[in-house]
Each structure stands twice: as structure tokens, then as C-alpha cells.
Amino acid sequence: MYAGFDYGTSNCAVGVVKNEKSNGGIELLPLEAGNPFMPSALYSLAKELIPENVGLSIENPEEKEAYIRSRSGFLEQARRVRREEGINDQDQSLYFGNAAFDQYFSFPGQGYFVKSPKSYLGASGLRPEFVSFFEDIVSSMMIHVKQQAELNLADTIQHVVIGRPVNFQGLNAEQSNRQAIDILTASAKRAGFKSVEFLYEPLAAGLDFEARLTEDKTVLVVDIGGGTTDCAMVRMGPNHRTQQVREQDFLGHSGERIGGNDLDILLAGRELMPLFGMKSKLKSGLPMPTQVYWDAVSTNNVSAQSSFSSQKTELLLDQLAMDAAEPHLLDRFIALREEKQNFHVVRSAEQCKMMLSTTEADFVDLSYVEPGLGQEISRAQFAQAIERPLAKMSALMDEAIAQAGCRPDLVYLTGGSGKSLDIRNMVAEKLGQVDMLDGNHFGSVTAGLTVWSRKLFA
Template sequence: MAAIGIDYGTSNSEVVYFDGQEHHFIKLDPAMHEANKIRSSVFIYYEHELPRPPVPVIEAKVAQIKRAITEQIDKAKESYYEAQDPREQQVYSDKISELRSQFHNLPELQRRAIELLLKDMTVQDLSLQQLVETGKFAFGEEGFKRYLKTPEKGRLIYSPKNFLGASLVAGQQQAFVGMIAKQLAFFRESAEQQLQQTVDTAVIGRPVKFHGTRGQEGNSQAIDIMQQAAHKAGFKHVEFLEEPIAAAYKIEQTLDKATNTLVVDIGGGTTDICCIRLSPDKQGDLDRQQDVLSVTGTRLGGMECDKNLIVKSIAPTMGLGQLMFNGLPVPPTYYSDMCAVDNIPKLDHFFSDDYGLEIAQTRCMVKDPSLILRLQTVQEEKLSARLVNSSRLAKELLSSKDAITLPLHYIEADYDVNINLDDLNRSMLSWLRRVKSLVTECLQKSAEQPEMLFITGGMSLSPIVKKELQEVMLPDLPLLEGDAFNSVCEGLAIQAHKLT
């Protein structure tokens, strides 16, 4: 039996097995350059027809058809009594008999109801729970490519992890259990195939605070969903470890003496920070909570930067800031709603027909309607996830370039947006202030001061982030070099090995 570490991230996920000496990275997505990384997004789709509507919906449609038949019977009766000719009366009598036969033919009524429902139904009409229970799943680049090619065939959940601590309406919680169970089962089966042994134990990374606004209640809900999903995926034993602490366990292997370390983990959806006592003498200890000096975290990750960059640098080319003929600005909420890929209710509202009509009306009220047309295209063709992904690529390119031209030709032919490093800096200002405030909070809560700094997570590769934390905020702390992308999962695998 083997135990694995699972870094279930906002943007990407990873699985690692540690045999006590060496880390083994499980290949999850051969379509990616780094096959051990896989997009955390899920595309749930239908190749052919949509599923049969739920029984209550069919029953409601049958009742509607019956009401229409009853009205026809009443009209036929009126015509029968008004008719003077016996032959004409017979025609209406036959019509009444035929309609009564239709009224009582339940199988035929149900068939007609289903046919009418499917005729007008789209994927967006299905509840998330029904989608999870009846749709096909595509993960990683395969899923994202399917979404880009046929967005109308399914639904892309850009980051399932971001919803775990949120307020979920009836059925959504179990929908996420089912969805994440599919992902975790895929991870477990991939590990078993490559390790050639049964995998029944996992240590799964968790943020200090899951994405959401419900405090401890949201955190408890998120852990409960993950626990249920892991057991449904076939894991018999599951434990959770806060991600910055997992990263600390990995870098502890590089130390030759006891060292208090500040770990700053900035991922796609959350920023988590801990100050922890590390020592090569404690590497075999299973419970290390007594060594954690302080820990803080919040829903503040790289995705916020992606959305901020859209609002600051792309949205103005889509009409943000324009004045309407009545002197009022184009509603800025259009653009924040457009970016809400981590908020299902808000994104559903943005993609609704009513919202599209409102944008179309606004387009008729501005001097340059061509800019609003770009926004309208994103709304009508449901391109929000693709736009956020483009912004993420722009952010990554600006880590090594001073300026780029971002092609958005899937919105409009020859539509390019020029973005430079100053634009990125401005879009990140408020975000960075909040990250630094979180670091300050962690340092103030710690009874002992750190001697070393370790920055991990995808955003740690940003020169802007590194400069602000290392040179501006913490210039006196030596930087521990380490793997920004793999340290969390490697630490989770170390903890998993201890369980065996």
C-alpha cells in the first residue's frame, strides 16, 4: 500500500510519492510540458444529446400540456352546443373524444413533454448537480481545449477549489463532492498505474483559509467536501496539511541546523504564510504543530492579479470608462462580473439573456459602440474563462518582458491589447499591499522571529513580488532557494510517507 501527497491547487494540481529517499512525480497531463502538473479546471460536457430532464420538470411540462388540452376540450364543447347541424356536432364530438384520449395517455404526454423541453434546453439550463451526475468529464489541457472548441457543449469549472468555502445552494455541495471525487480518482488511478501498487492513503494540502467569506464555517464545509470526495474516490485514509507547513517540511531537508523560517506561499487562489521552527533532527516527527509559531492566510492569490489586469488594462478597450449619452459611466460592474470565473451565481447572471439585453441597450447609448461590442461578444459567446486565461498568460510573459501585445482575436479579428510592465505594476498595487499586510500579521503573531525567508507558489516567480518582499519588506532575511512549484506537494508526500 502506498501513500501520496496531493497538492489540489486553484490553478494547477500535482501528485507526488515519496519512498523515504526520493520523490516520484506522477504524470497527470501528457499534453503539458511539465506532465506532472495538470490544470485544476474541469470541463463537463455532452457529446450528443442532453440528458433527460428531471422528473419534476417533466411533470410540470405534462401539467402545462394537460391545461392546454383542457382549454381545447372546453372550446370544442362550446362549438358542439352552438352547432345546429348534426354532422357538425359529430365532428366536435369526435374532436372531444380525441382530446380526452390525449389527456389520459400519460406515456405520450411524457414523450411530448420531454421532446419540447429538449428542443429549447441548453447546457446552461442544467443544474450543476445534474451536470455532474450525467455529463462526461475532461481534465487538464484536453478539457480546456474541448471548452475552447465547443463551449456550448458543456460547462467549464475554472477552479473547483475556489468554491469549497462559499455559500452553496441546495445540491451544489454534493455536486462539488462528485466533481472533485472524479478528479481525485483520476489522480489515484494515475499513481497506481505508474507506481504499480495500490494507493489507499493521501495527505492533501489545504490553505489556511479556503476561498470564501464564511470564516470557520466555510473552512469546515470545504474540508468536509474534500473528505467526502476523497473517500468516494477510493482513498481509505485521508489527512490534510496546511500548504505553507508542507512547503516547510520540504525545505527542512536542505537544512543542516535548527532554523526559524518564514514561509510565504502565494498560489492561484490563496496566500498562506507561516513562521515555523525547522530542524534536521525533527524530520521523522509526525506531529509538528508545536513547532508552528504562527500561521495566517486569506483568499488572495494570483487569480486576483489576472482579474485586476483585465479591469485595469483590457476592460478600457471594451468600453470601461466611457460615458453614456445621459452622462453616466458605462456600469463598471459589467467588467467585474465578466471576470467572475470563480463565482458561479455571478457568472451565470452575466451569461443570462437579460444581462445580454442590458449590455446591448448600453451599446446604443455610447459614442463608440464598437468597444461595447467586444464586451457583448464575451457575454454572448461565454468567453470569460478564456479571457482570464489570456490575462494570466500576459502576467507570466511580463515576468521576463517589459511589454507585450496580447492577441484577443477570438473576441474580434485583429483585436490586440498592448500591455507593459508599468500596467502590471499598477494593477498589482492594492494586491501587494494586502499580501504585505498578511506577512506583517504573521510576524506579529509569532513569539520568535524568523531567521530565513522562503517564498513559494506560482506568484513567487514574479519579479515584482520577489522585489517587494525580499528587497523592500524583508531585506535582512536571507532567502532560502527552493522549488516554487513543487515544494508544497513534495512536503505533502513527506508527510504521507510518515503515515506508512
């Protein structure tokens, strides 16, 4: 069996062809409580238990033996943690998707939680042990997703096409792309996929859209996901979709690590972090240092999270609390750090962002940090917070159009962040009279990956 697998920054999804013999339509398989979209999140009772879960789940004997040999030290750490924490072998130790969020919200300050691990895969300067750890996180998630998909499919998925952004990172793009693809490939193999291929996500989204075109068009595909913005200029339509070789139809593409997560982070930083002292002053009259606040909300940045959780930051915050003109704000920030609630704050900003697509203002409830704490945010404040990433997204559209050397006949806007009113207005203002059509903001990439998997493996 073959499938398309969107291991996304925000969500995971798997698509298959309903009936291969009759060339049936695309179906997205339920992954969580009947929903085809599972949030890309993992919670473990202890991070040392993640490689243990991978080792126990690998089915191929040779792959399993090689993995256990390469992770012997980590697996010994897992056994030690179980003994010290009193965690039985029968106890569930890993949770995925919404269940991961539930555990994180229910037990603040405990366990290990990670959201959007795809954002980390291309990070520069990762030491080998960090690369191995991210492989284990991705492997655990892929194993779980594959198991859930096959449970609903009642068949085994052996061949898969996985989506990838044009660039995982802006800096050292070639090296970071290679690192990320290597991690995804190793993880997919450990999950049990025999054949693994990759396709650019904007092209995948375009393939899904192309099936509905009744005449040939030059289309600008704008895929604004959680972690990246990817643009592609593609010739599409009835005279193109039957061609086996499509390279000549791909006229230009661009991409950068700027997406919905960055909008959430900027909103959290500008509008919520002041509740924790970000815009306050020291007793000396000097402004409060801000980098530690940006580290807190930069939940998609490995080095920022490492810095925020370090002893150096702990000592810095203790000193700032003594020097602060409003020490209660720093005490609140210190409590947030100790309870590991920075991910929760960014999640609250994300929910506010979604509400502001349909309303002029939204109240962000932060009572999980402190009773009665919260902040109202207007659509105008959100628009001001995201000016810089919008400018970058606009520049990526320019780059793809310039490579193609022609204007698009229409724009196909997809990706979860494509629902944002501010982003839609930016695209509409930029391209004037060019028609803008919407895709399935969460499912178009998966559907296109499935179309491509049929071309490769059927």
C-alpha cells in the same frame, strides 16, 4: 500505498515515496503527457453529464449505491441530455487539464468549462444543490487524477494527505473551511481513497524545504498559490525534522483568499476590459457601469459568474448597447458573453503576467474574440493593477510574524505566483536583509504532503 495530493487552485499533483523500504526520495507522478502538473480545469459536453461520470466511476459498491440514490434526479437529467443532444454512451464526455482548455478554446459557447474549482468550495451561501454539484466536479477530477497516478505507479493509492489553505475564504472563515473540507473529503472518498488527512499548504511547503536545511532556522514560509496566500512561521532544521510531534515548532500562520488568480483578474479588468467598453461613456455623458465587467473577469467567484450568465445581465447589456456612445464596444462584449470567452480572456491575462516576469512589456492577443484585437501591457501597468493584493499579501506576512513574536532567519518563497518579479520585490523590500530562498514553485507543497503522508501511514 500512500501519497501526497495537491488538489491545487491552478494545478493538481500527486507525490509518492520512490522506494518505501529504502526510505527513498519523493517522486511526483506523471498525470498528463508525462507532466506531473495537470491544470485544475474540467470541460464537459454538458454539465448534467458530470454526476453521471462520477456514478459510473465509483468502485466501492456501497458508496456507489449511496451516490446513485442521492443523485437520482441529476442522473435522469443526464439521460435526457444524452437523448436530446445525441450523445452516445461511448462518446467521451469529460476532459481534464490541458485537454479541457483545448475543448473550451475549440468550441466557444458550447459545453461546460470550469477552471480552478477549488476557489468555489468555501463560498458563502451555497444552496445544497450547488454544494452537491461542486462535490461532483471535484470528485470527477480526483477520480481522473487517481487513475492517472495509479496507471504510472502500477499500484493502488489507498491513503492520502491533501493540502489545504489556512482559510478558503476571508468571510465566515470557520464555516467556509468546514464546507470546503467536507466537499474535499466526500470527493476523495468517492475517488477511492480509504484514508484522507489534511495539512496546511504552507506547512507542507516548509516540510519539503526542511529536508535540505543543515542547521536550525526560524523560517517564514510564504506560499502564494493561484487561489490563496498562506504564510507560516516554523522552526526547522536537523533538531526538529525527526520529531513526531511538531506543534511546538509551528509559531504562527495566516492566510486569505488572495492569490495569482486575483492578479490575473485585476490585470484583465483594468487593461483588457476597456476594449469591451469598460471605460467608455453613455450617450448621456455618464460613465459606463463597471460591475458587469468585473463580474465577467471574476472567474473565481460563484456569485459573479452566476450574475454574468443571468438573463438580467443579458437585458442590461442590450440596454447599454443602445445607450452607449461607442456601441461597437458593447457589441464586442455581448459577443464575448455569448461565446463564454471570459475565461479565455482571464487566461490571456495570466499568460501576460507570466511574460512580464522576464520582459518589460507583452502584447495580449485577443484575436479569438475578434480578428486583430489585442492590447500591449507594460510591467508598470501590471504593477499598478496589483497594488491592493500586494498590500494584502504583505499584511499576511506581518500577521504570521506577529503571532510568532520573533523575526525570521530566512524566507522560503513558493507557490506559482511566487515567481512574479513584483511579488519578489515586495517580499525583499519588506524583510530587508533576511535571505530569501526559492522552492519548487509548483512542486514543493506536493513534496511536503508526501513527506507527511509517510509519517502518518508508513
